[in-house]
Amino acid sequence: MAITPPWPKPLPYTANVLRRLKRGWSSWFGLLNEWDFRIALGELNLLGLRVFLVNDRTLLRRVLVQEVDAFPKHPYTLWILEPLIGRAIFSVNGDEWARQRRLVDQAFQVAQLEQVFPAMEAAKEAMLERLLQQPPDLGDCSQQGSEIDIEAAMTWVTADVIVRTILSRPVQEGEAREVFEAFGRYQRKAARALILRFARLPRRWVQRSLTRDALVIRQWIQGVIEERLAQPEAGVKDLLGALLAAVDPQTGSSFTTEELVDQICFLFLAGHETSASALSSACWLLALDQEAQAQLHAEVVSLPEVVTYQSLRQMRYGAAVFQETLRLYPPVSFFIRERVNEETELSVQSMEFPQQAPSTSRCPVGSLLTFSPWVIHRHDDYWPEPHQFRPERFLEGTASNQEILCRKEAWLPYGLGPRKCPGAAFAQQEALLVLAELIKHFQLFPGSEDPGPQWTGRLTLRSASGVVLKLVPRSVVKN
Numbered sequence: 001m002a003i004t005p006p007w008p009k010p011l012p013y014t015a016n017v018l019r020r021l022k023r024g025w026s027s028w029f030g031l032l033n034e035w036d037f038r039i040a041l042g043e044l045n046l047l048g049l050r051v052f053l054v055n056d057r058t059l060l061r062r063v064l065v066q067e068v069d070a071f072p073k074h075p076y077t078l079w080i081l082e083p084l085i086g087r088a089i090f091s092v093n094g095d096e097w098a099r100q101r102r103l104v105d106q107a108f109q110v111a112q113l114e115q116v117f118p119a120m121e122a123a124k125e126a127m128l129e130r131l132l133q134q135p136p137d138l139g140d141c142s143q144q145g146s147e148i149d150i151e152a153a154m155t156w157v158t159a160d161v162i163v164r165t166i167l168s169r170p171v172q173e174g175e176a177r178e179v180f181e182a183f184g185r186y187q188r189k190a191a192r193a194l195i196l197r198f199a200r201l202p203r204r205w206v207q208r209s210l211t212r213d214a215l216v217i218r219q220w221i222q223g224v225i226e227e228r229l230a231q232p233e234a235g236v237k238d239l240l241g242a243l244l245a246a247v248d249p250q251t252g253s254s255f256t257t258e259e260l261v262d263q264i265c266f267l268f269l270a271g272h273e274t275s276a277s278a279l280s281s282a283c284w285l286l287a288l289d290q291e292a293q294a295q296l297h298a299e300v301v302s303l304p305e306v307v308t309y310q311s312l313r314q315m316r317y318g319a320a321v322f323q324e325t326l327r328l329y330p331p332v333s334f335f336i337r338e339r340v341n342e343e344t345e346l347s348v349q350s351m352e353f354p355q356q357a358p359s360t361s362r363c364p365v366g367s368l369l370t371f372s373p374w375v376i377h378r379h380d381d382y383w384p385e386p387h388q389f390r391p392e393r394f395l396e397g398t399a400s401n402q403e404i405l406c407r408k409e410a411w412l413p414y415g416l417g418p419r420k421c422p423g424a425a426f427a428q429q430e431a432l433l434v435l436a437e438l439i440k441h442f443q444l445f446p447g448s449e450d451p452g453p454q455w456t457g458r459l460t461l462r463s464a465s466g467v468v469l470k471l472v473p474r475s476v477v478k479n
């Protein structure tokens with residue numbers, strides 16, 4: 001029997017924009033209304049700014065794939081991330097973005113999945129050691145099982161993976177805590193900065209609130225880059241080595257040192273925040289759905305004792321669990337674009353009444369268009385029983401025709417088009433490796449007294465109260 005995991009339900013409609021902004025103060029989910037999960041295109045005038053919520057499949061493709069230059073990344077993306085990642089690939093547009101993307105793609109080709117596998121394996125081993133050695137902050141997992149915040153454990157292991165991949169060195173305990181706390185604060189303030197920016201507060205004022213925490217993270221990254229550059233032989237094959245060596249075939253240029261720091265700051269954040277979010281949601285879903293967990297365990301124990309790069313590719317059910325997790329709890333729950341150059345019309349077909357003529361909305365220059373995997377993945381007109389956790393949707397032979405269509409057209413955890421995430425395969429490899437190891441050694445249960453995660457939509461999807469689970473060693477479960 002499929003389970004329906006709890007999720008923060010959208011609130012009833014209110015026409016009062018200030019009340020809506022107040023609701024979105026601590027989580028952007030507060031801005032959503034019930035009907036946003038039923039309509040093709042939402043439209044709102046936010047203190048003079050035209051804001052659209054795009055759910056329609058054809059319009060999604062038009063904006064994100066076909067007319068990318070007329071709908072670039074919205075400047076708010078740059079404003080809230082600039083203190084942290086400068087002008088790195090994620091938030092810039094045009095030629096500046098295209099050159100960076102060519103260099104990053106080149107570096108990813110050098111530091112391929114098979115090559116980064118040993119770094120992932122080492123981080124996974126270190127995670128297991130931490131969980132088995134009962135460190136005080138993770139609790140005692142060795143005897144009857146104990147309750148831990150799996151979100152903290154997943155944040156640590158994914159940060160360790162990305163730092164080992166980029167810089168050929170592990171993350172140490174003290175630095176991990178300091179950096180994660182600074183990023184937690186940055187996330188909270190950035191979500192608020194976005195709301196304040198909607199209220200037209202000046203950009204510099206809004207950014208100032210973010211600078212202190214950004215500096216903690218940037219200084220740490222700058223330090224570890226310098227440390228690594230002092231031993232060039234250490235990292236011939238790591239991602240920093242590949243980024244240093246990348247040369248743009250069109251301009252003949254490489255990353256400058258300053259650009260490199262921005263880029264690594266972004267890759268560090270993109271590479272661990274999103275994966276940590278996805279892995280903690282996956283663990284929580286498996287703890288709630290013991291049948292799915294048993295099926296995944298059976299798949300894991302059918303693999304060779306030591307999971308290799310090749311054997312990981314046999315984890316079909318594991319991959320389906322991960323994809324279904326990304327559908328229900330997408331780590332990047334929204335992204336935004338801006339209309340530039342000239343006014344246009346946005347035309348959509350009603351999903352509830354497809355026989356009606358398409359409706360058209362004026363989209364002036366400067367309009368903000370929001371795309372939300374959180375909404376589209378739970379939209380009433382796309383996925384059958386959208387709120388149920390059913391990994392079978394992603395398995396050949398068990399998915400319905402509607403689900404196969406939705407996988408192609410209404411599943412976008414990594415975005416769409418030329419700005420699509422280049423780290424998707426990396427994230428899946430890392431997630432399967434970590435999940436396989438966890439499920440092999442522990443049975444996961446929800447925390448006994450815990451009310452469950454409080455999902456909060458910020459830069460990434462996180463739980464405001466952590467994700468408390470009980471980990472019982474498999475040896476104890478058998479007895």
Ligand code: HEM
Pocket residue numbers: 089090091101104267270271272274275278330331332335336412413414415416418419420421422423424426427
């Ligand atoms: C489950 C894990 C991940 C998810 C859900 C995710 C999601 C996304 C999304 C939605 C975007 C595009 C946003 C937009 O169109 O505005 C993006 C961009 C990006 N991601 Fe990821 N990501 C993940 C992991 C990673 C990893 C592991 C890396 C690198 C190691 C990475 C590197 C990037 C980069 C460089 C971009 C910018 C691409 C561009 O603008 O051209 N991501 N990611």
